[in-house]
Amino acid sequence: MEQISCNRSFGGEHRQYTHASAVLGCSMRFAVYLPPAALAGARVPLLYWLSGLTCSDENFMQKAGAQRVAAELGIAIVAPDTSPRGAAVADDPAYDLGQGAGFYLNATQAPWAAHYRMYDYVSQELPALLAAHFDFGPAAIAGHSMGGHGALLCALKRPQDYVSVSAFSPIAHPVNVPWGQKAFAAYLGDDPAAWPAWDASVLMAAANPATALPCRVDVGLADGFLDSQLQPQALEAAAASSGYPLQLHRHEGYDHSYYFVASFIEAQLRFHAAYLARA
Amino acid sequence: MEQISCNRSFGGEHRQYTHASAVLGCSMRFAVYLPPAALAGARVPLLYWLSGLTCSDENFMQKAGAQRVAAELGIAIVAPDTSPRGAAVADDPAYDLGQGAGFYLNATQAPWAAHYRMYDYVSQELPALLAAHFDFGPAAIAGHSMGGHGALLCALKRPQDYVSVSAFSPIAHPVNVPWGQKAFAAYLGDDPAAWPAWDASVLMAAANPATALPCRVDVGLADGFLDSQLQPQALEAAAASSGYPLQLHRHEGYDHSYYFVASFIEAQLRFHAAYLARA
Numbered sequence: 001m002e003q004i005s006c007n008r009s010f011g012g013e014h015r016q017y018t019h020a021s022a023v024l025g026c027s028m029r030f031a032v033y034l035p036p037a038a039l040a041g042a043r044v045p046l047l048y049w050l051s052g053l054t055c056s057d058e059n060f061m062q063k064a065g066a067q068r069v070a071a072e073l074g075i076a077i078v079a080p081d082t083s084p085r086g087a088a089v090a091d092d093p094a095y096d097l098g099q100g101a102g103f104y105l106n107a108t109q110a111p112w113a114a115h116y117r118m119y120d121y122v123s124q125e126l127p128a129l130l131a132a133h134f135d136f137g138p139a140a141i142a143g144h145s146m147g148g149h150g151a152l153l154c155a156l157k158r159p160q161d162y163v164s165v166s167a168f169s170p171i172a173h174p175v176n177v178p179w180g181q182k183a184f185a186a187y188l189g190d191d192p193a194a195w196p197a198w199d200a201s202v203l204m205a206a207a208n209p210a211t212a213l214p215c216r217v218d219v220g221l222a223d224g225f226l227d228s229q230l231q232p233q234a235l236e237a238a239a240a241s242s243g244y245p246l247q248l249h250r251h252e253g254y255d256h257s258y259y260f261v262a263s264f265i266e267a268q269l270r271f272h273a274a275y276l277a278r279a
Numbered sequence: 280m281e282q283i284s285c286n287r288s289f290g291g292e293h294r295q296y297t298h299a300s301a302v303l304g305c306s307m308r309f310a311v312y313l314p315p316a317a318l319a320g321a322r323v324p325l326l327y328w329l330s331g332l333t334c335s336d337e338n339f340m341q342k343a344g345a346q347r348v349a350a351e352l353g354i355a356i357v358a359p360d361t362s363p364r365g366a367a368v369a370d371d372p373a374y375d376l377g378q379g380a381g382f383y384l385n386a387t388q389a390p391w392a393a394h395y396r397m398y399d400y401v402s403q404e405l406p407a408l409l410a411a412h413f414d415f416g417p418a419a420i421a422g423h424s425m426g427g428h429g430a431l432l433c434a435l436k437r438p439q440d441y442v443s444v445s446a447f448s449p450i451a452h453p454v455n456v457p458w459g460q461k462a463f464a465a466y467l468g469d470d471p472a473a474w475p476a477w478d479a480s481v482l483m484a485a486a487n488p489a490t491a492l493p494c495r496v497d498v499g500l501a502d503g504f505l506d507s508q509l510q511p512q513a514l515e516a517a518a519a520s521s522g523y524p525l526q527l528h529r530h531e532g533y534d535h536s537y538y539f540v541a542s543f544i545e546a547q548l549r550f551h552a553a554y555l556a557r558a
Contacts, residue, residue, distance in 0.1 A: 065344030
């Protein structure tokens with residue numbers, strides 16, 4: 001693991017690291033924000049942030065304005081990349097498949113299966129790497145769009161690893177929308193029988209309320225993808241059917257951009273802080 | 280003037296507009312943040328933000344996190360581009376000359392003089408355009424790096440137009456540093472006699488304290504450009520010699536990036552708000 005940048009930010013530090021990922025079979029970059037308390041030696045909790053289509057580790061750190069509140073609350077943030085990367089990694093010219101579009105699942109189909117195992121990477125390899133180099137407390141997970149769905153996936157598949165989950169504008173029911181169908185057909189194969197295991201609405205409908213995590217989702221009602229690609233109502237129905245503690249917040253006038261994320265990141269951070277503090 | 284985008288942000292709106300600039304002889308884009316009070320019909324004050332080398336109207340709006348505090352304080356923000364643009368506009372392959380590097384001055388030399396009149400654009404044409412389409416109250420001006428110097432230039436040359444000025448990491452004494460010398464030689468000619476009229480430290484040393492504006496400058500002590508390109512101590516000496524009310528804040532550990540700007544934009548906005556409120 002090699003540190004490649006450092007910027008002071010709200011009394012803490014934004015850093016970027018690269019490392020060789022065995023799971024993904026390539027070099028990966030991630031960003032971490034360490035609040036002032038962490039720099040002073042305190043054990044602080046950690047929020048994973050999973051970004052959306054086309055993003056890298058940089059978008060959230062540059063655009064969300066999360067560091068101010070993370071500094072105040074004493075929460076570290078780790079933002080991984082959105083897919084394996086590099087010339088040896090399969091890619092596609094479209095923005096919604098291949099590099100920048102890993103969908104936080106483990107691919108089973110050629111040519112993707114060789115590298116596209118973002119679920120194992122963000123939920124297991126990266127946490128183990130962080131544990132070897134930092135002393136973080138309990139973890140929460142959040143994300144935006146494709147990454148909002150990724151955060152829900154991780155929380156639903158590995159509830160023991162997180163204390164809370166949140167998402168902005170998640171692709172809430174990928175098996176039912178074009179972005180998800182395209183990616184799942186490529187990564188998981190044409191047989192839709194393999195898809196529901198990677199769909200947060202399907203998983204939430206079958207979730208055991210005894211292991212459910214506090215869950216907050218924010219969507220903008222002026223989001224041009226709301227009905228065609230996101231379908232938060234599917235997640236809402238799933239939560240109602242299983243008794244999953246979903247708080248779905250709909251915001252008049254907000255779109256899919258980081259201007260929306262920035263407007264409500266403080267609310268999501270304070271949501272997580274309440275659960276992280278008592279974990 | 281044509282509106283080309285709109286994003287809700289902290290209850291207000293981030294918008295982008297294009298218009299034909301007579302001063303620059305090209306089409307220009309700028310961004311405006313309207314706080315909730317402006318959308319509700321109130322007359323709000325205006326902060327001009329001038330960006331640095333390579334930037335457009337987007338960098339500040341996406342990265343500084345200013346909208347939260349601007350929404351609270353009821354201040355609009357207008358961010359112009361950093362140079363004339365387009366295939367018909369002279370350019371240079373270097374990042375620090377030509378498009379993206381207008382230096383907020385009026386060029387006198389070929390091939391630049393035909394379009395590069397950013398001083399007249401930001402201090403006169405753009406305010407007149409805004410006055411025709413909005414009903415803003417008093418104005419302040421701020422900026423970063425090249426744009427920090429541009430803000431100081433405007434405040435020193437036209438103190439009647441602004442109530443306060445601030446800058447992050449300004450190129451404080453361009454006649455004395457490589458960025459400034461290269462740009463001034465191209466835009467103003469090889470004879471350095473033409474340069475001091477566009478140097479904020481020279482102007483501040485000669486400023487009349489009776490028309491001076493409250494002035495706040497923030498610099499990071501880990502800024503790699505601090506000694507080689509910025510030289511805030513020149514501005515400090517100029518202020519001392521003329522009695523200009525400069526508040527220079529030095530911040531341990533901070534660099535030249537928007538991580539620094541984001542960390543202290545709230546302080547600069549509150550600085551301006553105090554003067555805007557009584558103007």
